[in-house]
Amino acid sequence: MIAAGILAVLFVSIAFYQYFVGPVNQSNKAVESDLDNEGFLEDKKAVLYFSTTADQDMDGKGKSFTVFLNQEGQANFFEMGGLELGGIGVNEDEVLMEDKENFYKVADGFEKIPRGKYQHTGDHIGYLKAKKGFYSLYNSGFDRQTGVYQSDLYWEEEGKFKKTVIPFFIEASVVDNDKLFTLSTSEDGQSYVISMAGIGSESSLETVTEIEKSENSTTFGQLQADEKYLYFIRQTGNLTEMVKVDKRSGENVISKAIEYQDNEETMYQQTPFSFKRSVFLQGKNLYFIDGFGDVYRIPTSGGESEKAFSFQKEDMQGSIEIFHKNNHLYLFTLNQNKSSAKILKYSLLKDEETGEWIIKNFPELNTFNKKVYLYDFIMLKEIKSN
Numbered sequence: 001m002i003a004a005g006i007l008a009v010l011f012v013s014i015a016f017y018q019y020f021v022g023p024v025n026q027s028n029k030a031v032e033s034d035l036d037n038e039g040f041l042e043d044k045k046a047v048l049y050f051s052t053t054a055d056q057d058m059d060g061k062g063k064s065f066t067v068f069l070n071q072e073g074q075a076n077f078f079e080m081g082g083l084e085l086g087g088i089g090v091n092e093d094e095v096l097m098e099d100k101e102n103f104y105k106v107a108d109g110f111e112k113i114p115r116g117k118y119q120h121t122g123d124h125i126g127y128l129k130a131k132k133g134f135y136s137l138y139n140s141g142f143d144r145q146t147g148v149y150q151s152d153l154y155w156e157e158e159g160k161f162k163k164t165v166i167p168f169f170i171e172a173s174v175v176d177n178d179k180l181f182t183l184s185t186s187e188d189g190q191s192y193v194i195s196m197a198g199i200g201s202e203s204s205l206e207t208v209t210e211i212e213k214s215e216n217s218t219t220f221g222q223l224q225a226d227e228k229y230l231y232f233i234r235q236t237g238n239l240t241e242m243v244k245v246d247k248r249s250g251e252n253v254i255s256k257a258i259e260y261q262d263n264e265e266t267m268y269q270q271t272p273f274s275f276k277r278s279v280f281l282q283g284k285n286l287y288f289i290d291g292f293g294d295v296y297r298i299p300t301s302g303g304e305s306e307k308a309f310s311f312q313k314e315d316m317q318g319s320i321e322i323f324h325k326n327n328h329l330y331l332f333t334l335n336q337n338k339s340s341a342k343i344l345k346y347s348l349l350k351d352e353e354t355g356e357w358i359i360k361n362f363p364e365l366n367t368f369n370k371k372v373y374l375y376d377f378i379m380l381k382e383i384k385s386n
Contacts, residue, residue, distance in 0.1 A: 028363040030068070030076045036110035041093060041380070043070045045357075046343065048321070048332065049097070049376035052082040054120040056370050057100065063372065065365045066097045066104075071381070073359045075341075080104065084121045085275065087376040089134045091127040096134045098125060103136070103154075103161065113161060115154065122375075123151065123170055124222060124276065128199065130178045131157050135199065137180070139170055153180065155199050164203055166195075172232055174223035175199070181223055181230055181247070186210065192219075194230065194245055209250030211243065220272050221279025224286060231286050231300065233279050238262040242286055242298050242305075255302040257288065273320055276376070280324040282348055287329075289322060295329070295346075309351045315344060321377035328354075332377045334362060345383045354385040 034040065051064035062082025069075050080099035089096035097104040100120060103113040123137040133156025140152045151166040171192075172183040180197045194208040208230075217236045224231040230245040240258040245251070260266050270290045272278035278289050286298040293311035311331055319334040327348050334341040341362045345355035365372055 028076045028361075030078045032110050032112070034076075035078060035104075035106050038108050040110075041095065041106060043072075044068050045071050045381045045383075046332075046377070046379050047088055047090070047095060048374060048378075049086055049088050050365055050372040050374050051084060051086050051099075052370050052372050054082075054084040057082045057120065061370070062100070063365075063370070064099050065372065067363065067365075069359055073357065075359060075362055077363050077365065078104070083119065084373075085139075085375055086122040087125040087136075087276070088378055089125040089127055089136065090378050090380065091134070094127075094134075096125065096136075098122065098136055103134075105134075115161065115163075117152065117163075119152065123173055126175055128155060128175070128178055131155065131199070133157055133159075135175065137166075137170065137173060140165075151182075153197075153199070157200075164197075164199075166197065166205065168193075171219055172221065172223045174225045174230070176225035176247075181208070181225065183219060183223055183232055185213065189213070189215075192234075192243075194250070196247075208247065209245060209252060211245075211252055211254075220288070221274075222276055224279060224281040226281060226300070229300070231279075231281065233257070233286075233288050238267060240288065240290075242300075242302075244300065244302070253302060255298075257298045257305045258290075258296055273316070274322050277322045277324070282324065282327065287324075287348070308348070309346065311344075315342075319374040321374050323377050323379050325379060326382075328382075330377075330379050330383070332374075334374070339364060343379075343383060345385065347385075355383045356386075357383045 046069040048067040052062040056062050064080045064082050065077045067075055067077045083099045086098050094107040105111045119138040121139045125136040127134050135155040138152045140150045142149050148167050149169050151170045154161050154163050168184045170182045174181050178199050182195045184193045186193050191210040191213050193210050196208050197203050197205045214236045217234050220233045232243050234241050238260040242255045242257050244253045260270055280287050284300050288296045293316045295308045296305050297308040298305040315333045318336050321332045323330045329346040331344040339362050341359040343357045347354045
């Protein structure tokens, strides 16, 4: 019941950026032989991931698309099977894509890597520097034999992917120094549980701490980590709070961040449009982006938060996603009616827009009258500032 309730919240939040599909332009489609070209990634500036939801794959016809944008603002896409909340892993000149059954790696060529197990919902994907390989985490569902909920973790080691199982539903997570930290809800629903697991064949799962949870609390974004602490954002009623947890001792501090008007319309509208990217850590500040497009700066020391800047209302229409890197925040926005898109660049030091990149003739992604959603967006190269 807990997992079902959390998924319901996710479906509400992602509904803000659905992309209604139409006829496909085959000239924009990339096939495996295109991705196998050694220089395929050289002129690519950004990459996005769209997919149908898990319920749309019950007939086996769910689809996902990785869209590559080159430096000229031209787009082409690679079609895969569906994977709700799927993502893209990036390391220098490597890109790892995923769908319900396979990984697809693009580096000096193309490689399709079967996982051997169906997955319906992703959590997050990234790169492990110590192991020199990618990892990916999934909310995999209940095991038919044991009845226990499973979250499968795959990691790449010595060129091959291995798997371990985390025995609960994961609400948020982060990998820090090759350790996986997860946020989940206790079986009785009375507390949040922070757990830690090493990534490797001999990994073990430890509970870092438990934090009391109100009945109507929910969390936004992924866990964030610095050298000593974990951070996450929770919402209780009209109050948004930052939770700060010592990774070793489990001691935690809860600080008020934002207080919204206490009415149903406001609470609905403030729900973040980005499930994965609504929270990020920059220096000594945690940033939170709500459904209004307001970007809040929250000191990790627990000081008073402030609204750093806001996205323009006209840029909050259609399919939107955000990406953070090197003191900059990027906003991707897609106008479905005109099949055009743009990426806006914001400085976190100046609290203002500093660049814009126009993408014309964005491809329509045909999934046979099904809807795909934008789940991930990554900048591979910088956009020049104004």
